[in-house]
Amino acid sequence: MTQMKASDRTTWREIMAEIVRRITDGPWGPGTLLPGEVEMARTFGCSRTTMNRALRAVADQGYLDRRRKTGTRVRLSPRRLARFEIPMVRDEIEASGAPYRYALVQREVAVAPKWVRARMGVEADARMMHLVCVHHAGDRPFQMEDRWINAGALPLVLEQSFAVVTPNEWLIATVPFSQVEISFLACAADAAAAEHLGHVAGEPVFTVESATWWQDQAITLVSLFYHKGYRMTTRY
Protein backbone atom coordinates (compact mmCIF):
# COMPACT_ATOMS: atom_id res chain seq x y z
CA MET A 1 0.00 0.00 0.00
CA THR A 2 1.23 3.44 -0.92
CA GLN A 3 2.41 5.75 1.84
CA MET A 4 -0.14 8.45 2.49
CA LYS A 5 0.95 12.00 2.92
CA ALA A 6 1.34 12.84 6.58
CA SER A 7 -1.21 15.61 6.30
CA ASP A 8 -3.78 13.05 5.21
CA ARG A 9 -3.09 10.55 7.94
CA THR A 10 -5.06 10.53 11.12
CA THR A 11 -3.18 12.16 13.94
CA TRP A 12 -3.29 11.16 17.56
CA ARG A 13 -4.71 14.56 18.41
CA GLU A 14 -7.68 14.08 16.12
CA ILE A 15 -8.25 10.64 17.56
CA MET A 16 -8.00 12.03 21.07
CA ALA A 17 -10.57 14.70 20.28
CA GLU A 18 -12.91 12.12 18.82
CA ILE A 19 -12.59 9.87 21.85
CA VAL A 20 -13.30 12.77 24.19
CA ARG A 21 -16.30 13.68 22.05
CA ARG A 22 -17.66 10.16 22.26
CA ILE A 23 -17.20 10.20 26.01
CA THR A 24 -18.91 13.52 26.58
CA ASP A 25 -21.56 13.55 23.82
CA GLY A 26 -21.49 10.20 22.37
CA PRO A 27 -22.10 6.60 23.08
CA TRP A 28 -19.25 6.13 25.55
CA GLY A 29 -20.86 7.28 28.78
CA PRO A 30 -19.34 6.86 32.22
CA GLY A 31 -18.45 3.30 33.02
CA THR A 32 -18.18 2.13 29.43
CA LEU A 33 -15.54 -0.48 28.73
CA LEU A 34 -13.73 0.57 25.58
CA PRO A 35 -12.54 -1.89 22.95
CA GLY A 36 -8.93 -2.99 23.13
CA GLU A 37 -6.18 -0.97 21.50
CA VAL A 38 -5.79 -3.36 18.62
CA GLU A 39 -9.44 -3.24 17.69
CA MET A 40 -9.68 0.52 18.10
CA ALA A 41 -6.61 0.98 15.93
CA ARG A 42 -8.39 -0.99 13.23
CA THR A 43 -11.59 1.02 13.46
CA PHE A 44 -9.74 4.33 13.57
CA GLY A 45 -7.50 3.28 10.74
CA CYS A 46 -4.22 3.91 12.47
CA SER A 47 -1.42 1.91 13.98
CA ARG A 48 -1.65 0.57 17.48
CA THR A 49 1.18 2.93 18.48
CA THR A 50 -0.85 5.95 17.50
CA MET A 51 -3.95 4.57 19.14
CA ASN A 52 -1.99 4.05 22.32
CA ARG A 53 -0.74 7.60 22.28
CA ALA A 54 -4.22 8.99 21.83
CA LEU A 55 -5.64 6.84 24.61
CA ARG A 56 -2.82 7.76 26.96
CA ALA A 57 -3.52 11.43 26.29
CA VAL A 58 -7.22 11.03 27.04
CA ALA A 59 -6.34 9.13 30.21
CA ASP A 60 -3.94 11.93 31.21
CA GLN A 61 -6.80 14.35 30.89
CA GLY A 62 -8.58 12.35 33.54
CA TYR A 63 -11.32 10.67 31.50
CA LEU A 64 -10.10 7.09 31.50
CA ASP A 65 -8.82 4.39 33.78
CA ARG A 66 -6.44 2.05 32.05
CA ARG A 67 -5.22 -1.23 33.47
CA ARG A 68 -3.58 -4.20 31.93
CA LYS A 69 -5.80 -7.16 31.40
CA THR A 70 -8.85 -5.22 32.57
CA GLY A 71 -8.79 -2.81 29.70
CA THR A 72 -9.75 0.82 29.33
CA ARG A 73 -12.82 2.11 31.10
CA VAL A 74 -14.47 5.53 31.12
CA ARG A 75 -14.27 6.98 34.62
CA LEU A 76 -17.56 7.48 36.43
CA SER A 77 -16.63 11.08 37.01
CA PRO A 78 -13.68 12.65 35.26
CA ARG A 79 -10.78 13.46 37.48
CA ARG A 80 -10.77 17.17 38.11
CA LEU A 81 -7.18 18.07 37.62
CA ALA A 82 -6.16 21.65 38.03
CA ARG A 83 -2.74 22.56 36.80
CA PHE A 84 -1.38 25.71 38.28
CA GLU A 85 1.75 27.18 36.95
CA ILE A 86 3.29 28.84 39.95
CA PRO A 87 5.03 31.78 38.36
CA MET A 88 7.96 33.59 39.85
CA VAL A 89 6.71 36.81 41.38
CA ARG A 90 8.87 38.91 39.16
CA ASP A 91 7.42 37.34 36.03
CA GLU A 92 3.89 37.58 37.33
CA ILE A 93 4.26 41.27 38.10
CA GLU A 94 6.07 42.16 34.91
CA ALA A 95 3.48 40.27 32.90
CA SER A 96 0.86 42.58 34.32
CA GLY A 97 2.79 45.53 32.95
CA ALA A 98 3.85 46.96 36.28
CA PRO A 99 7.49 47.50 37.19
CA TYR A 100 8.84 44.99 39.66
CA ARG A 101 10.56 46.08 42.85
CA TYR A 102 12.04 43.96 45.58
CA ALA A 103 12.68 44.98 49.16
CA LEU A 104 14.42 43.00 51.88
CA VAL A 105 12.79 43.69 55.20
CA GLN A 106 14.59 41.34 57.51
CA ARG A 107 17.56 38.98 57.44
CA GLU A 108 18.71 37.03 60.45
CA VAL A 109 20.35 33.78 61.38
CA ALA A 110 18.11 32.33 64.00
CA VAL A 111 16.53 29.30 65.53
CA ALA A 112 13.32 28.44 63.76
CA PRO A 113 10.08 28.19 65.68
CA LYS A 114 8.82 24.77 66.46
CA TRP A 115 6.21 24.52 63.70
CA VAL A 116 8.81 25.42 61.10
CA ARG A 117 11.25 22.82 62.42
CA ALA A 118 8.52 20.22 62.49
CA ARG A 119 7.46 20.94 58.96
CA MET A 120 11.00 20.88 57.63
CA GLY A 121 12.14 18.02 59.79
CA VAL A 122 15.24 19.74 61.20
CA GLU A 123 16.73 19.62 64.68
CA ALA A 124 16.05 22.23 67.33
CA ASP A 125 19.59 23.60 67.15
CA ALA A 126 19.74 23.82 63.36
CA ARG A 127 21.11 27.07 62.01
CA MET A 128 18.49 28.68 59.86
CA MET A 129 18.43 31.78 57.75
CA HIS A 130 15.24 33.74 58.20
CA LEU A 131 14.25 36.24 55.53
CA VAL A 132 11.31 38.55 55.13
CA CYS A 133 10.87 40.48 51.95
CA VAL A 134 8.25 42.29 49.94
CA HIS A 135 7.62 42.23 46.21
CA HIS A 136 6.03 45.34 44.77
CA ALA A 137 4.11 45.90 41.57
CA GLY A 138 4.84 49.54 40.91
CA ASP A 139 3.92 51.45 44.04
CA ARG A 140 1.77 48.72 45.46
CA PRO A 141 2.83 45.81 47.61
CA PHE A 142 2.06 42.60 45.79
CA GLN A 143 3.38 39.82 47.94
CA MET A 144 5.14 39.42 51.27
CA GLU A 145 7.51 36.49 51.64
CA ASP A 146 8.52 34.90 54.93
CA ARG A 147 11.22 32.32 54.32
CA TRP A 148 13.37 29.91 56.27
CA ILE A 149 16.43 28.34 54.66
CA ASN A 150 18.28 25.41 56.16
CA ALA A 151 21.86 26.68 56.55
CA GLY A 152 22.97 23.24 57.63
CA ALA A 153 22.12 21.84 54.22
CA LEU A 154 23.16 24.99 52.40
CA PRO A 155 25.99 26.82 54.20
CA LEU A 156 26.46 29.13 51.22
CA VAL A 157 23.30 30.93 52.24
CA LEU A 158 25.13 32.57 55.13
CA GLU A 159 27.30 34.52 52.71
CA GLN A 160 24.37 35.96 50.80
CA SER A 161 23.07 39.39 51.69
CA PHE A 162 19.87 39.10 49.64
CA ALA A 163 19.92 42.87 49.35
CA VAL A 164 19.48 42.73 45.60
CA VAL A 165 18.96 39.13 44.58
CA THR A 166 15.70 37.64 45.77
CA PRO A 167 15.85 34.47 47.84
CA ASN A 168 13.83 32.60 45.28
CA GLU A 169 16.04 33.56 42.39
CA TRP A 170 19.17 32.75 44.36
CA LEU A 171 17.81 29.37 45.39
CA ILE A 172 16.77 28.47 41.89
CA ALA A 173 20.21 29.30 40.59
CA THR A 174 21.98 27.53 43.44
CA VAL A 175 20.16 24.35 44.36
CA PRO A 176 17.88 21.97 42.56
CA PHE A 177 15.02 20.33 44.36
CA SER A 178 13.65 16.86 44.29
CA GLN A 179 10.50 17.19 46.37
CA VAL A 180 8.08 20.05 46.71
CA GLU A 181 5.01 20.35 48.87
CA ILE A 182 2.68 23.25 48.20
CA SER A 183 -0.37 24.29 50.18
CA PHE A 184 -2.94 26.95 49.49
CA LEU A 185 -4.79 28.39 52.45
CA ALA A 186 -6.46 31.45 53.86
CA CYS A 187 -5.00 33.02 56.94
CA ALA A 188 -5.58 36.16 58.94
CA ALA A 189 -3.33 39.14 58.41
CA ASP A 190 -0.85 39.59 61.24
CA ALA A 191 1.03 42.76 62.15
CA ALA A 192 3.68 42.21 59.50
CA ALA A 193 1.12 41.65 56.78
CA ALA A 194 -0.70 44.73 57.94
CA GLU A 195 2.48 46.77 57.79
CA HIS A 196 3.84 45.54 54.48
CA LEU A 197 0.76 44.63 52.48
CA GLY A 198 -1.57 47.32 53.71
CA HIS A 199 -4.05 44.90 55.17
CA VAL A 200 -6.07 45.49 58.27
CA ALA A 201 -4.98 43.03 60.93
CA GLY A 202 -7.23 39.98 60.96
CA GLU A 203 -8.30 40.38 57.35
CA PRO A 204 -8.14 37.32 55.12
CA VAL A 205 -4.90 36.84 53.23
CA PHE A 206 -4.47 34.31 50.46
CA THR A 207 -1.39 32.32 51.34
CA VAL A 208 0.82 29.82 49.57
CA GLU A 209 3.08 27.73 51.74
CA SER A 210 5.77 25.80 50.01
CA ALA A 211 8.44 23.45 51.33
CA THR A 212 11.19 21.98 49.20
CA TRP A 213 13.65 19.16 49.74
CA TRP A 214 16.71 17.97 47.93
CA GLN A 215 17.67 14.37 48.47
CA ASP A 216 15.80 14.13 51.77
CA GLN A 217 17.32 17.31 53.12
CA ALA A 218 14.97 20.16 53.82
CA ILE A 219 16.09 23.22 51.89
CA THR A 220 13.51 25.89 52.44
CA LEU A 221 10.07 26.63 53.78
CA VAL A 222 8.33 29.74 52.60
CA SER A 223 5.01 31.45 53.20
CA LEU A 224 3.82 33.80 50.50
CA PHE A 225 1.18 36.30 51.55
CA TYR A 226 -0.67 37.99 48.74
CA HIS A 227 -2.21 41.43 48.50
CA LYS A 228 -5.87 41.99 49.12
CA GLY A 229 -8.17 40.59 46.46
CA TYR A 230 -5.62 38.26 44.92
CA ARG A 231 -6.87 35.09 43.31
CA MET A 232 -4.95 32.27 41.75
CA THR A 233 -6.70 31.18 38.60
CA THR A 234 -6.43 28.45 36.03
CA ARG A 235 -8.45 27.30 33.04
CA TYR A 236 -8.66 24.03 31.25
Add this chain to the structure above:
Amino acid sequence: MTQMKASDRTTWREIMAEIVRRITDGPWGPGTLLPGEVEMARTFGCSRTTMNRALRAVADQGYLDRRRKTGTRVRLSPRRLARFEIPMVRDEIEASGAPYRYALVQREVAVAPKWVRARMGVEADARMMHLVCVHHAGDRPFQMEDRWINAGALPLVLEQSFAVVTPNEWLIATVPFSQVEISFLACAADAAAAEHLGHVAGEPVFTVESATWWQDQAITLVSLFYHKGYRMTTRY
Protein backbone atom coordinates in the same frame (compact mmCIF):
# COMPACT_ATOMS: atom_id res chain seq x y z
CA MET B 1 21.71 -8.22 16.16
CA THR B 2 19.88 -10.33 18.70
CA GLN B 3 16.83 -8.89 20.42
CA MET B 4 17.63 -8.01 24.00
CA LYS B 5 15.20 -8.88 26.72
CA ALA B 6 12.94 -5.94 27.48
CA SER B 7 14.10 -5.88 31.07
CA ASP B 8 17.65 -5.27 29.87
CA ARG B 9 16.80 -2.50 27.47
CA THR B 10 16.99 1.09 28.49
CA THR B 11 13.57 2.49 29.24
CA TRP B 12 12.40 6.01 28.59
CA ARG B 13 11.88 6.46 32.33
CA GLU B 14 15.49 5.68 33.09
CA ILE B 15 16.61 8.03 30.38
CA MET B 16 14.29 10.72 31.68
CA ALA B 17 15.71 10.32 35.19
CA GLU B 18 19.24 10.57 33.86
CA ILE B 19 18.45 13.70 31.89
CA VAL B 20 16.87 15.32 34.92
CA ARG B 21 19.91 14.34 36.95
CA ARG B 22 22.25 15.94 34.43
CA ILE B 23 20.15 19.09 34.48
CA THR B 24 20.02 19.40 38.25
CA ASP B 25 23.39 17.95 39.32
CA GLY B 26 25.27 17.44 36.21
CA PRO B 27 26.80 19.25 33.33
CA TRP B 28 23.56 20.45 31.75
CA GLY B 29 22.96 23.65 33.69
CA PRO B 30 20.31 26.23 32.83
CA GLY B 31 20.61 27.52 29.29
CA THR B 32 22.47 24.51 27.94
CA LEU B 33 21.64 23.53 24.38
CA LEU B 34 21.22 19.77 24.32
CA PRO B 35 22.39 17.59 21.44
CA GLY B 36 19.81 16.64 18.84
CA GLU B 37 17.57 13.65 19.31
CA VAL B 38 19.45 11.52 16.84
CA GLU B 39 22.78 12.05 18.55
CA MET B 40 21.36 11.58 22.03
CA ALA B 41 19.69 8.37 20.95
CA ARG B 42 23.11 7.14 19.84
CA THR B 43 24.81 8.06 23.09
CA PHE B 44 22.02 6.62 25.21
CA GLY B 45 21.90 3.50 23.12
CA CYS B 46 18.23 3.64 22.29
CA SER B 47 16.03 4.40 19.33
CA ARG B 48 15.14 7.94 18.43
CA THR B 49 11.52 7.18 19.30
CA THR B 50 12.45 6.32 22.85
CA MET B 51 14.73 9.31 23.11
CA ASN B 52 11.90 11.52 21.94
CA ARG B 53 9.56 10.11 24.54
CA ALA B 54 12.06 10.71 27.33
CA LEU B 55 12.75 14.26 26.19
CA ARG B 56 9.06 15.03 25.88
CA ALA B 57 8.53 13.79 29.42
CA VAL B 58 11.33 15.97 30.77
CA ALA B 59 9.90 18.93 28.87
CA ASP B 60 6.46 18.20 30.33
CA GLN B 61 7.97 18.40 33.77
CA GLY B 62 8.98 21.93 32.95
CA TYR B 63 12.75 21.60 32.57
CA LEU B 64 13.12 22.04 28.83
CA ASP B 65 12.10 24.26 25.96
CA ARG B 66 11.86 22.39 22.70
CA ARG B 67 11.49 24.01 19.32
CA ARG B 68 12.03 22.77 15.84
CA LYS B 69 15.15 23.91 14.14
CA THR B 70 16.37 25.60 17.34
CA GLY B 71 16.65 22.38 19.30
CA THR B 72 16.22 21.53 22.95
CA ARG B 73 17.39 23.95 25.59
CA VAL B 74 17.41 23.75 29.38
CA ARG B 75 15.10 26.41 30.81
CA LEU B 76 16.73 29.14 32.85
CA SER B 77 14.37 28.37 35.70
CA PRO B 78 12.22 25.30 35.65
CA ARG B 79 8.52 25.91 35.32
CA ARG B 80 6.89 25.39 38.67
CA LEU B 81 3.87 23.33 37.86
CA ALA B 82 1.51 22.37 40.63
CA ARG B 83 -1.09 19.79 39.83
CA PHE B 84 -4.06 19.74 42.12
CA GLU B 85 -6.55 17.02 41.95
CA ILE B 86 -9.81 18.64 42.95
CA PRO B 87 -11.61 15.83 44.70
CA MET B 88 -15.33 15.53 45.09
CA VAL B 89 -16.25 16.52 48.62
CA ARG B 90 -17.78 13.16 49.35
CA ASP B 91 -14.59 11.36 48.40
CA GLU B 92 -12.43 13.77 50.31
CA ILE B 93 -14.47 13.36 53.47
CA GLU B 94 -14.81 9.61 53.21
CA ALA B 95 -11.09 9.30 52.56
CA SER B 96 -10.50 10.94 55.92
CA GLY B 97 -12.55 8.22 57.57
CA ALA B 98 -15.46 10.43 58.60
CA PRO B 99 -19.00 9.70 57.49
CA TYR B 100 -20.27 12.05 54.82
CA ARG B 101 -23.52 13.93 55.24
CA TYR B 102 -25.16 16.36 52.86
CA ALA B 103 -27.69 19.03 53.73
CA LEU B 104 -29.60 21.30 51.38
CA VAL B 105 -30.03 24.70 52.93
CA GLN B 106 -31.66 26.67 50.19
CA ARG B 107 -33.15 26.09 46.76
CA GLU B 108 -34.71 28.83 44.69
CA VAL B 109 -35.23 29.85 41.12
CA ALA B 110 -34.08 33.41 41.02
CA VAL B 111 -32.34 36.14 39.12
CA ALA B 112 -28.63 36.00 39.68
CA PRO B 113 -26.80 39.01 41.04
CA LYS B 114 -24.84 41.08 38.60
CA TRP B 115 -21.41 39.66 39.39
CA VAL B 116 -22.66 36.14 38.84
CA ARG B 117 -24.25 37.05 35.51
CA ALA B 118 -21.10 38.82 34.43
CA ARG B 119 -18.91 35.90 35.31
CA MET B 120 -21.16 33.39 33.58
CA GLY B 121 -21.99 35.61 30.65
CA VAL B 122 -25.77 35.26 30.90
CA GLU B 123 -28.53 37.80 30.35
CA ALA B 124 -30.15 39.74 33.16
CA ASP B 125 -33.44 37.87 32.79
CA ALA B 126 -31.92 34.40 32.65
CA ARG B 127 -33.65 31.86 34.85
CA MET B 128 -31.16 30.55 37.31
CA MET B 129 -31.29 27.88 39.98
CA HIS B 130 -29.67 28.99 43.18
CA LEU B 131 -28.59 26.35 45.67
CA VAL B 132 -26.89 26.51 49.02
CA CYS B 133 -25.81 23.34 50.73
CA VAL B 134 -23.45 22.10 53.37
CA HIS B 135 -21.24 19.05 53.35
CA HIS B 136 -20.46 17.56 56.75
CA ALA B 137 -17.67 15.29 57.89
CA GLY B 138 -19.33 13.49 60.76
CA ASP B 139 -20.72 16.15 63.06
CA ARG B 140 -18.60 18.92 61.72
CA PRO B 141 -19.34 21.17 58.78
CA PHE B 142 -16.68 20.67 56.15
CA GLN B 143 -17.69 22.82 53.22
CA MET B 144 -20.46 25.20 52.30
CA GLU B 145 -21.45 25.38 48.66
CA ASP B 146 -23.16 28.33 47.00
CA ARG B 147 -24.10 27.43 43.46
CA TRP B 148 -25.84 28.96 40.46
CA ILE B 149 -26.99 26.79 37.60
CA ASN B 150 -28.08 28.16 34.25
CA ALA B 151 -31.61 26.81 33.80
CA GLY B 152 -31.70 28.25 30.30
CA ALA B 153 -28.97 25.89 29.22
CA LEU B 154 -30.17 23.08 31.43
CA PRO B 155 -33.96 23.12 31.93
CA LEU B 156 -33.83 19.71 33.59
CA VAL B 157 -32.43 21.34 36.66
CA LEU B 158 -35.84 22.79 37.49
CA GLU B 159 -37.21 19.31 38.09
CA GLN B 160 -34.54 18.38 40.57
CA SER B 161 -35.16 18.79 44.26
CA PHE B 162 -31.52 18.25 45.32
CA ALA B 163 -32.85 17.00 48.62
CA VAL B 164 -30.74 13.87 48.45
CA VAL B 165 -28.51 14.08 45.40
CA THR B 166 -25.86 16.77 45.62
CA PRO B 167 -25.74 19.36 42.85
CA ASN B 168 -22.24 18.35 41.93
CA GLU B 169 -23.07 14.68 41.59
CA TRP B 170 -26.18 15.44 39.60
CA LEU B 171 -24.30 17.76 37.28
CA ILE B 172 -21.52 15.26 36.70
CA ALA B 173 -24.04 12.59 35.83
CA THR B 174 -26.10 14.90 33.63
CA VAL B 175 -23.86 17.22 31.67
CA PRO B 176 -20.32 17.10 30.47
CA PHE B 177 -18.21 20.22 30.45
CA SER B 178 -15.74 21.53 27.97
CA GLN B 179 -14.26 24.50 29.78
CA VAL B 180 -13.53 25.02 33.44
CA GLU B 181 -12.13 28.03 35.22
CA ILE B 182 -11.01 27.57 38.81
CA SER B 183 -9.83 30.23 41.22
CA PHE B 184 -8.46 29.90 44.71
CA LEU B 185 -8.85 32.84 47.02
CA ALA B 186 -9.25 33.95 50.61
CA CYS B 187 -12.42 35.73 51.55
CA ALA B 188 -14.05 36.92 54.73
CA ALA B 189 -16.76 34.83 56.33
CA ASP B 190 -20.22 36.28 55.79
CA ALA B 191 -23.33 35.57 57.82
CA ALA B 192 -24.07 32.33 55.98
CA ALA B 193 -20.55 31.03 56.45
CA ALA B 194 -20.76 31.96 60.10
CA GLU B 195 -24.02 30.11 60.47
CA HIS B 196 -23.18 26.97 58.55
CA LEU B 197 -19.44 26.60 58.99
CA GLY B 198 -19.10 27.88 62.52
CA HIS B 199 -16.87 30.74 61.55
CA VAL B 200 -16.85 34.11 63.21
CA ALA B 201 -18.03 36.70 60.69
CA GLY B 202 -15.08 38.36 58.98
CA GLU B 203 -12.72 35.46 59.60
CA PRO B 204 -10.67 34.19 56.66
CA VAL B 205 -12.27 31.41 54.64
CA PHE B 206 -10.41 29.44 52.03
CA THR B 207 -12.55 29.55 48.91
CA VAL B 208 -12.61 27.80 45.58
CA GLU B 209 -14.62 29.42 42.84
CA SER B 210 -15.31 27.35 39.80
CA ALA B 211 -17.17 28.12 36.60
CA THR B 212 -17.89 25.57 33.91
CA TRP B 213 -19.06 25.86 30.33
CA TRP B 214 -20.29 23.39 27.79
CA GLN B 215 -19.99 24.42 24.16
CA ASP B 216 -19.85 28.12 25.01
CA GLN B 217 -22.88 27.92 27.26
CA ALA B 218 -22.37 28.68 30.92
CA ILE B 219 -23.54 25.76 33.01
CA THR B 220 -22.71 26.54 36.58
CA LEU B 221 -20.80 28.85 38.87
CA VAL B 222 -20.02 27.66 42.35
CA SER B 223 -18.25 29.01 45.39
CA LEU B 224 -16.95 26.46 47.84
CA PHE B 225 -16.22 27.75 51.31
CA TYR B 226 -14.09 25.51 53.47
CA HIS B 227 -14.03 25.01 57.20
CA LYS B 228 -11.54 26.80 59.40
CA GLY B 229 -7.97 25.66 59.01
CA TYR B 230 -8.47 23.92 55.67
CA ARG B 231 -5.54 23.76 53.31
CA MET B 232 -5.33 22.38 49.83
CA THR B 233 -2.08 20.53 49.44
CA THR B 234 -0.11 18.83 46.73
CA ARG B 235 3.30 17.20 46.46
CA TYR B 236 5.52 16.49 43.54
Add this chain to the structure above:
DNA sequence: CAGTGGTCTAGACCACAAC
Protein backbone atom coordinates in the same frame (compact mmCIF):
# COMPACT_ATOMS: atom_id res chain seq x y z
C1' DC C 1 16.92 26.14 2.08
C1' DA C 2 18.21 23.07 5.67
C1' DG C 3 18.14 21.36 10.41
C1' DT C 4 15.45 19.99 14.27
C1' DG C 5 11.63 18.15 16.62
C1' DG C 6 6.77 15.96 15.65
C1' DT C 7 4.56 12.08 14.34
C1' DC C 8 3.15 7.65 11.95
C1' DT C 9 3.92 2.68 10.92
C1' DA C 10 4.52 -2.32 11.50
C1' DG C 11 6.15 -5.61 14.26
C1' DA C 12 7.79 -7.40 18.52
C1' DC C 13 8.43 -8.69 23.44
C1' DC C 14 7.12 -7.91 28.01
C1' DA C 15 4.67 -6.96 32.62
C1' DC C 16 0.77 -7.09 35.07
C1' DA C 17 -3.48 -8.95 36.73
C1' DA C 18 -7.67 -11.59 36.46
C1' DC C 19 -8.84 -16.26 36.08
Add this chain to the structure above:
DNA sequence: TTGTGGTCTAGACCACTGG
Protein backbone atom coordinates in the same frame (compact mmCIF):
# COMPACT_ATOMS: atom_id res chain seq x y z
C1' DT D 1 -2.74 -19.34 31.59
C1' DT D 2 -4.16 -15.64 28.93
C1' DG D 3 -5.58 -11.05 27.47
C1' DT D 4 -4.64 -6.25 27.87
C1' DG D 5 -1.91 -2.25 28.09
C1' DG D 6 3.30 -0.66 28.25
C1' DT D 7 7.17 -0.03 25.72
C1' DC D 8 11.11 -0.55 22.29
C1' DT D 9 12.85 -0.56 17.47
C1' DA D 10 13.99 0.97 12.76
C1' DG D 11 12.65 3.60 9.23
C1' DA D 12 10.07 7.22 7.14
C1' DC D 13 7.82 11.68 5.94
C1' DC D 14 6.52 16.06 7.52
C1' DA D 15 6.06 20.84 9.75
C1' DC D 16 8.03 24.55 11.68
C1' DT D 17 11.49 28.08 11.78
C1' DG D 18 16.00 30.41 11.61
C1' DG D 19 19.20 31.92 8.23
